[in-house]
Amino acid sequence: SAVISQKPSRDICQRGTSLTIQCQVDSQVTMMFWYRQQPGQSLTLIATANQGSEATYESGFVIDKFPISRPNLTFSTLTVSNMSPEDSSIYLCSVLQFRRGGTETQYFGPGTRLLVL
Amino acid sequence: QQQVKQSPQSLIVQKGGISIINCAYENTAFDYFPWYQQFPGKGPALLIAIRPDVSEKKEGRFTISFNKSAKQFSLHIMDSQPGDSATYFCAAITGGFKTIFGAGTRLFVKA
Numbered sequence: 001s002a003v004i005s006q007k008p009s010r011d012i013c014q015r016g017t018s019l020t021i022q023c024q025v026d027s028q029v030t031m032m033f034w035y036r037q038q039p040g041q042s043l044t045l046i047a048t049a050n051q052g053s054e055a056t057y058e059s060g061f062v063i064d065k066f067p068i069s070r071p072n073l074t075f076s077t078l079t080v081s082n083m084s085p086e087d088s089s090i091y092l093c094s095v096l097q098f099r100r101g102g103t104e105t106q107y108f109g110p111g112t113r114l115l116v117l
Numbered sequence: 118q119q120q121v122k123q124s125p126q127s128l129i130v131q132k133g134g135i136s137i138i139n140c141a142y143e144n145t146a147f148d149y150f151p152w153y154q155q156f157p158g159k160g161p162a163l164l165i166a167i168r169p170d171v172s173e174k175k176e177g178r179f180t181i182s183f184n185k186s187a188k189q190f191s192l193h194i195m196d197s198q199p200g201d202s203a204t205y206f207c208a209a210i211t212g213g214f215k216t217i218f219g220a221g222t223r224l225f226v227k228a
Contacts, residue, residue: 004160031214042206043161043218092160096214106151106216108160 002027002097004109012115013083020079021112023093028073031096034066036089037111043092049076083116090114120144121209123219130226136194138222140207143188147209147217152181152192155204155221164205165192197226 003026013019023032034046047057047068055068069077080087093109122141130136142150151166167174167181167190174181180193194201207219 033216042220045215045217048215094160103166104149104214105163105166108153108162110158110160 001105002029002095002107004093004095004107006093006109006112008112009110010113010115012117015084015116017083018079018081019083019114020077021091021093023076023078023109025074025095027097029095029097030073032070032076033094033096034068034076034078035092035094037092038089046078080114085116088114088116120217121207121219123207123222125222126220127223128225130197130224132197132199132226132228134197136197136201136224136226137191138205138207138224139189139191140219141187141189142209144209144211145188146211148212149210150181150183150190151208151210152179153206153208155206161206194224197224199226199228202226
């Protein structure tokens with residue numbers, strides 16, 4: 001299994017500022033994902049971040065607002081730029097780990113709880 | 118566009134009872150259907166998953182039933198326990214490894 005840690009675990013930020021969230025995995029993985037989850041709601045995929053290529057963003061999310069770095073196979077960052085109260089949410093890092101036999105398992109980090117005032 | 122519909126939104130079950138959560142999908146390109154369990158303050162954790170060439174998969178007290186022709190699948194939790202109280206998400210994944218989540222079901226098991 002993959003163990004994922006995120007920093008910070010939570011933060012309170014002022015509008016107009018930016019926050020960078022770090023995601024560290026205990027094993028090398030090719031595919032990493034960033035999700036957003038409003039409290040009590042489902043998960044929405046922000047982008048897919050594969051090492052060695054540009055991040056792929058989902059509809060409604062843009063690189064200028066959510067720049068992503070993926071410098072190696074165990075680490076990624078997501079920046080929430082020029083924050084507004086609407087960005088208050090839980091941000092989750094996720095990885096896909098492939099097993100022998102053609103199965104895959106998706107693991108999630110504990111999330112970063114962001115409140116924008 | 119909601120591609121995976123999940124019901125009910127919330128569920129209250131007596132201890133020892135059966136919890137049933139249902140999901141329906143639209144996109145026939147989905148080829149992997151996992152269920153996730155999420156406790157407050159934690160990220161989702163994979164519970165059990167199934168591929169569309171199998172009609173049922175059982176792991177301990179958890180069973181997935183899959184109806185490919187109806188494009189529906191469900192999670193059954195047998196002998197439900199208070200420790201099972203959590204939010205459950207069904208999901209569907211395409212060959213491109215993009216996961217679409219259902220809206221979630223909050224399960225409360227009464228002691």
